[in-house]
Amino acid sequence: xxxxxxxxxxxxxxxxxxxxxxxxxxxxxxxxxxxxxxxxxxxxxxxxxxxxxxxxxxxxxxxxxxxxxxxxxxxxxxxxxxxxxxxxxxxxxxxxxxxxxxxxxxxxxxxxxxxxxxxxxxxxxxxxxxxxxxxxxxxxxxxxxxxxxxxxxxxxxxxxxxxxxxxxxxxxxxxxxxxxxxxxxxxxxxxxxxxxxxxxxxxxxxxxxxxxxxxxxxxxxxxxxxxxxxxxxxxxxxxxxxxxxxxxxxxxxxxxxxxxxxxxxxxxxxxxxxxx
Amino acid sequence: xxxxxxxxxxxxxxxxxxxxxxxxxxxxxxxxxxxxxxxxxxxxxxxxxxxxxxxxxxxxxxxxxxxxxxxxxxxxxxxxxxxxxxxxxxxxxxxxxxxxxxxxxxxxxxxxxxxxxxxxxxxxxxxxxxxxxxxxxxxxxxxxxxxxxxxxxxxxxxxxxxxxxxxxxxxxxxxxxxxxxxxxxxxxxxxxxxxxxxxxxxxxxxxxxxxxxxxxxxxxxxxxxxxxxxxxxxxxxxxxxxxxxxxxxxxxxxxxxxxxxxxxxxxxxxxxxxxxxxxxxxxxxxxxxxxxxxxxxxxxxxxxxxxxxxxxxxxxxxxxxxxxxxxxxxxxxxxxxxxxxxxxxxxxxxxxxxxxxxxxxxxxxxxxxxxxxxxxxxxxxx
Numbered sequence: 001x002x003x004x005x006x007x008x009x010x011x012x013x014x015x016x017x018x019x020x021x022x023x024x025x026x027x028x029x030x031x032x033x034x035x036x037x038x039x040x041x042x043x044x045x046x047x048x049x050x051x052x053x054x055x056x057x058x059x060x061x062x063x064x065x066x067x068x069x070x071x072x073x074x075x076x077x078x079x080x081x082x083x084x085x086x087x088x089x090x091x092x093x094x095x096x097x098x099x100x101x102x103x104x105x106x107x108x109x110x111x112x113x114x115x116x117x118x119x120x121x122x123x124x125x126x127x128x129x130x131x132x133x134x135x136x137x138x139x140x141x142x143x144x145x146x147x148x149x150x151x152x153x154x155x156x157x158x159x160x161x162x163x164x165x166x167x168x169x170x171x172x173x174x175x176x177x178x179x180x181x182x183x184x185x186x187x188x189x190x191x192x193x194x195x196x197x198x199x200x201x202x203x204x205x206x207x208x209x210x211x212x213x214x215x216x217x218x219x220x221x222x223x224x225x226x227x228x229x230x231x232x233x234x235x236x237x238x239x240x241x242x243x244x245x246x247x248x249x250x251x252x253x254x255x256x257x258x259x260x261x262x263x264x265x266x267x268x269x270x271x272x273x274x275x276x
Numbered sequence: 277x278x279x280x281x282x283x284x285x286x287x288x289x290x291x292x293x294x295x296x297x298x299x300x301x302x303x304x305x306x307x308x309x310x311x312x313x314x315x316x317x318x319x320x321x322x323x324x325x326x327x328x329x330x331x332x333x334x335x336x337x338x339x340x341x342x343x344x345x346x347x348x349x350x351x352x353x354x355x356x357x358x359x360x361x362x363x364x365x366x367x368x369x370x371x372x373x374x375x376x377x378x379x380x381x382x383x384x385x386x387x388x389x390x391x392x393x394x395x396x397x398x399x400x401x402x403x404x405x406x407x408x409x410x411x412x413x414x415x416x417x418x419x420x421x422x423x424x425x426x427x428x429x430x431x432x433x434x435x436x437x438x439x440x441x442x443x444x445x446x447x448x449x450x451x452x453x454x455x456x457x458x459x460x461x462x463x464x465x466x467x468x469x470x471x472x473x474x475x476x477x478x479x480x481x482x483x484x485x486x487x488x489x490x491x492x493x494x495x496x497x498x499x500x501x502x503x504x505x506x507x508x509x510x511x512x513x514x515x516x517x518x519x520x521x522x523x524x525x526x527x528x529x530x531x532x533x534x535x536x537x538x539x540x541x542x543x544x545x546x547x548x549x550x551x552x553x554x555x556x557x558x559x560x561x562x563x564x565x566x567x568x569x570x571x572x573x574x575x576x577x578x579x580x581x582x583x584x585x586x587x588x589x590x591x592x593x594x595x596x597x598x599x600x601x602x603x604x605x606x607x608x609x610x611x612x613x614x615x616x617x618x619x620x621x622x623x624x625x626x627x628x629x630x631x632x633x634x635x636x637x638x639x640x641x642x643x644x645x646x647x648x649x650x651x652x653x654x655x656x657x658x
Binding site for chain 1: 532
C-alpha cells in the first residue's frame with residue numbers, strides 16, 4: 001500500500017498539484033480560477049473517454065426495452081436468458097463494459113484532481129506542512145506562489161460556502177445532468193430507480209458541499225457544467241426538455257432519440273416531416 | 277436494470293471514496309495539533325492530540341492532576357445536525373507549546389481560545405475571549421513580563437495581561453500568523469503569511485517596522501546581539517537588524533521550506549530544513565559552512581543541549597513511520613545519531629536538565645537522555 005501510495009503521489013498527485021499551483025500563479029494568484037482552468041483541462045483531456053462512455057450508456061439505455069422483453073420471456077431459464085442477452089449485445093454492437101471501462105479509467109483522474117485541490121488548499125496546518133513535499137524544488141515559481149490565495153468572489157476556497165449558494169449550484173447542476181441521462185420508463189420499478197438516482201446524487205453532493213471546502217464545490221460545478229455541455233452535444237437535452245411523441249406506435253428508444261436529435265437540429269417539423 | 281445496478285454501485289463507491297478521502301472534516305484532514313513540551317524543574321506540560329493539557333511529574337512520570345480538557349465550541353449550522361461530524365465529538369487541536377509562568381500554564385487552541393490553567397491543580401483561571409472565539413491559533417504563546425503574546429490565523433497579534441487575561445492591545449498584520457512571537461528588548465517580532473516580519477512595541481502594540489521577505493514565515497525568529505534570524509518558505513534564511521529591520525544577509529537557497537526555528541550557537545546559525553538537511557550558516561554573513569544530512573524532512577524545532585544542537589527528522593507520508601534524533605556538535609559540526617523512533621514526530625523538541633522531551637504523532641511522550649540517547653521513560657498521553 002505504501003509503495004502504491006508513493007507511486008500515486010509521484011506520478012499523478014504531485015504533478016497535478018504543481019500544475020495547479022502554476023496555473024494559480026498565471027491567474028494572478030487566483031486559486032478559484034486555477035481550479036476552473038485545471039478542471040476544464042482535465043475534462044477536455046479525458047473527453048474521448050467521456051464521449052465513449054456517454055454513447056455506450058445511451059446505447060445501453062436504448063436497448064433496455066428489448067432487454068426487458070428478453071428478461072420477461074426467459075425469466076425461468078437463466079442460461080437462455082444469458083445467451084439471449086449476449087446475442088442482443090452482439091447484434092447491437094454494444095459491449096456491457098463499454099460504459100463502465102471509460103468511467104473506471106476516468107475515476108482515478110477525478111480522484112487525483114480532487115486530492116490535488118484538497119492538498120493545495122491545505123486548510124489545516126498538517127496538510128499545509130505536507131504540501132511542501134509535493135512541490136517541485138526546481139520550479140521557483142511554485143515556491144513563490146505558495147501559500148495560495150484562497151479568496152475567490154465571495155468565497156474562501158478552503159472553507160464551506162456560508163451563504164449556501166455553492167451547495168445549491170452543485171445540487172442543481174448535478175440534477176440537470178442526471179435528468180438529461182434519465183429515460184422515462186414504462187416499468188414502475190425502473191421508474192422508481194430512475195427517480196432515486198435522479199435525486200440521490202444531487203442531494204448527496206449538495207450535502208457534501210455543506211461540509212467540504214468551496215474549492216471542491218467549484219470543481220464539481222465546473223465539472224457538471226462541462227458534462228451538461230457534452231451531454232447536450234451528444235444526446236440533446238434528454239428528459240430535461242421532453243419532446244412530444246412523434247411516432248404513433250410505441251417508439252423504441254433509438255427512434256425517440258433519433259427523432260429528438262432531428263428536431264433539435266431543425267431537420268424535421270413538428271409533424272415529423274422533413275423540411276424542404 | 278443491469279445499467280442501473282452498475283450506476284448504483286458506482287454511486288455507492290463514489291460516496292465511499294469521498295468519505296474516505298475527506299472524512300467528516302470540511303478541510304480534507306483533521307486538525308490534530310503538534311504541541312511541544314514545556315519543561316520546569318519538577319514537571320512537564322504538554323497538550324495532547326486529544327485536546328487536553330497534561331501535567332506530568334518528571335520524577336514519578338505520573339500525572340499531577342487529571343488532564344484539563346479544552347471544550348470544543350458547540351457545533352453550528354449543518355454540523356449540529358450530524359452527530360458523527362459535529363464539533364463536540366472532535367477534540368480541539370493545540371499546536372503551540374504550553375507556556376508557563378507565575379503558577380499559570382497557558383495554551384492556545386485551534387478553536388481560537390486562549391486558556392490559563394493553574395499549574396498546581398489544573399483549574400481553569402481565565403479564558404480569552406470569554407464567550408466568543410478568535411480565528412484558529414496555530415502558533416504558541418510567548419510570555420514576557422506581565423504579558424502574554426500570540427498571533428491568530430486572521431493575522432492578529434494579541435497582548436494579554438498574563439494574570440487576568442485582559443486585552444492589552446491588538447495588532448493587525450496582512451495575513452495569517454502561524455508563528456509564535458518572541459519578545460526581545462521590549463519589541464515583539466513575528467512573521468506572517470503576508471511575507472513580512474513585523475517588529476511591534478511590546479507595551480503599546482504600535483508597529484516599529486516591517487520587513488518584506490520573499491516567502492511566508494511560520495518559524496519563530498531568534499534574536500541575538502541585535503540581529504533577528506529565521507528561515508522562510510522561499511528557502512532562504514535571513515538575518516535582519518532588530519533596530520530598523522534592515523537586511524544583514526540572506527543565505528544560500530535550500531531545497532525546501534524552512535519550517536522549524538533556527539538555533540544560533542557560537543559563530544553559526546543552525547537551520548533545519550524540510551529537504552532533510554541542517555544548514556550551518558556563518559552568523560556574520562550567512563555563508564554556508566556546512567550542509568548536514570539528517571535523512572528526512574525536519575519540521576520539529578531543534579533544541580540546544582550543552583554544546584550540541586539536537587534535531588529530529590521524520591519520515592514522509594506513505595512511508596513507514598520513523599523519526600531519528602541527531603545531535604550535532606557545534607564545535608566540529610559532526611552529527612551523531614541519538615535515538616530512533618518507530619513513530620513520526622512533528623512537535624518541536626524541548627529540553628531540561630539534560631533530558632530531551634519528544635511528543636510523537638502517536639501522542640506518546642518520550643524522555644531521552646541528551647548524552648547517550650537512552651530512552652529514559654515514555655508515557656502514552658491518550
